[in-house]
Amino acid sequence: MDWRGGWSRLWALPSFQAIDQPRPLPRRSRVLDVTLAVGLAAIDGAWLWFAPQDYWLPPPGVSIASGLLALGLVFRRRYPVWLTMFATVASVVVGAGGFSVVIMLYSLGAYAVSRRTVWTLFTLGYVVYLAFPGPTAENGSFLAQVVFGVAFTLPPVLLGLYMGARKQLLLSLRERAERLEREQHLLAERARTEERTRIAREMHDVVANRVSVMVVHAGALKSVVARDPVQAAETAGVIGDMGRQALNELRQVIGVLRQGEDALPPEPTLDDLRELVGQSGAAGLSVDFSVRGNEHPVPAAVSRTVYRLVQEALTNVHKHAGDADTTIDLGFVTGAVEVEVLNAPPRSGPQHALPSGGNGLVGLRERVTGLGGRFEAGPRPEGGFAVRARVPLPAS
Numbered sequence: 001m002d003w004r005g006g007w008s009r010l011w012a013l014p015s016f017q018a019i020d021q022p023r024p025l026p027r028r029s030r031v032l033d034v035t036l037a038v039g040l041a042a043i044d045g046a047w048l049w050f051a052p053q054d055y056w057l058p059p060p061g062v063s064i065a066s067g068l069l070a071l072g073l074v075f076r077r078r079y080p081v082w083l084t085m086f087a088t089v090a091s092v093v094v095g096a097g098g099f100s101v102v103i104m105l106y107s108l109g110a111y112a113v114s115r116r117t118v119w120t121l122f123t124l125g126y127v128v129y130l131a132f133p134g135p136t137a138e139n140g141s142f143l144a145q146v147v148f149g150v151a152f153t154l155p156p157v158l159l160g161l162y163m164g165a166r167k168q169l170l171l172s173l174r175e176r177a178e179r180l181e182r183e184q185h186l187l188a189e190r191a192r193t194e195e196r197t198r199i200a201r202e203m204h205d206v207v208a209n210r211v212s213v214m215v216v217h218a219g220a221l222k223s224v225v226a227r228d229p230v231q232a233a234e235t236a237g238v239i240g241d242m243g244r245q246a247l248n249e250l251r252q253v254i255g256v257l258r259q260g261e262d263a264l265p266p267e268p269t270l271d272d273l274r275e276l277v278g279q280s281g282a283a284g285l286s287v288d289f290s291v292r293g294n295e296h297p298v299p300a301a302v303s304r305t306v307y308r309l310v311q312e313a314l315t316n317v318h319k320h321a322g323d324a325d326t327t328i329d330l331g332f333v334t335g336a337v338e339v340e341v342l343n344a345p346p347r348s349g350p351q352h353a354l355p356s357g358g359n360g361l362v363g364l365r366e367r368v369t370g371l372g373g374r375f376e377a378g379p380r381p382e383g384g385f386a387v388r389a390r391v392p393l394p395a396s
Contacts, residue, residue: 033074036103041070044098062094070100076107081117084108088125102156109160110167122157129153197366203250210246212315213279214239238282267300268307270330276307277328280314286325287314293332302391305367306330306339312360313341313387321346324384336373336392345383364389 045067049059069090072083087104091097105122112118129149130142217239225232270291277289298306310328317326324346331338361377364387368375373391380386 029077033076037071037073040073040098040100040103041067044070044100047098065090065094066097066100069097073100073103073107076104077111080104080107080111081121084121084125088121088128092128102152105153106156106160106163109157109162110164111160112164115161118157118161122153126150126153207246207250210242210249212318214242214246216284216318217242217282235282238279242279267303269303270295273307273310273330276311276314280318280326284323285314285317286323288325288327289330290328291330291332292338295332298337299394301371302337302393305371305373305389305391306337308367309339309364309387309389310341312364316360316385316387317341317343321385323347336390339387339389339391341387342380343384343386361387 045063048066049063069087072086076083083104084107087097087101091101108121109118126149130145217235221232221235221239224235274289277287281287310330313328314326317324321343324343326341326343329338329340329342331340364377365375368389368391371391373389376386376388378386
């Protein structure tokens, strides 16, 4: 065996300096340690004054040394390893230490970080006790000395290890509970944020889109009321119908917020989509609507997303492209529904300036990607704008 490797492993033990790092203590613990130290200093000093001794110090010196050693219990939580080492040396050289040694052994097991260090110091101290017995052990047998040493030193160490492990378990459980509470708070905050986002998206779809088209119709009504009263009356009727639809959808959204998911609005159908396209056509927009594939019922979330996508795309055409020609292609393909809304470059630009918050396309992307689909929106190379989406259907 390489003795140099053995020494290197020995010095690789946990550092006493690192084990005994000072930690802030609560006031109650400090008061307890001071009271314990003063009380045991008085008890050990009085007891060793009259105990049989055979050390180089006189009884008063041993008594004073025991009192000073007991006063070191003030630092038992911060420096348990150093106190145990000092008590071992003091008990052999001076004969100091009595009941305070028991408390130091308990503190060693309870507050030292490394269990290997605890058992190393306990073993060294026990060997020193057997090699250098005190005056009271000279008249007894070696077996009695062994039994007395185990009975005097092992129980406080075991109790300290148990209490230290229990304390660490309670701390870990407390930290876990605090972490779970923080995570729950973050999840609740995320849920509130998502709910606010959903409410804002629904309110935008219900109010902003409907009102934008109503403004376009109102502008058209103002321009034709003098020269074509019949068309003006039709336009006023369309405005009224759209206003009632907006109020109805708004009540449905508020009902969802108050009553939960059981009060979801009815699923938009293909007829509702055709009616939406017809309202834009009545406002003067040239819209070509076509359906590919075999029409079939789709889940409510998919149909609602398709409806809102076409609604937002038409609203953006009214806002930014005026009377530009627009084509809407709805495709029922295998496992998905495809939507494409294209508008040509505007011929004259929008006739009525409408405010835009820039959140409509963001909301559409969130809707489509939330269902696992793909969404694209941007200018076309030949001019105009394109909105494309593919919304997958559930496997069932």
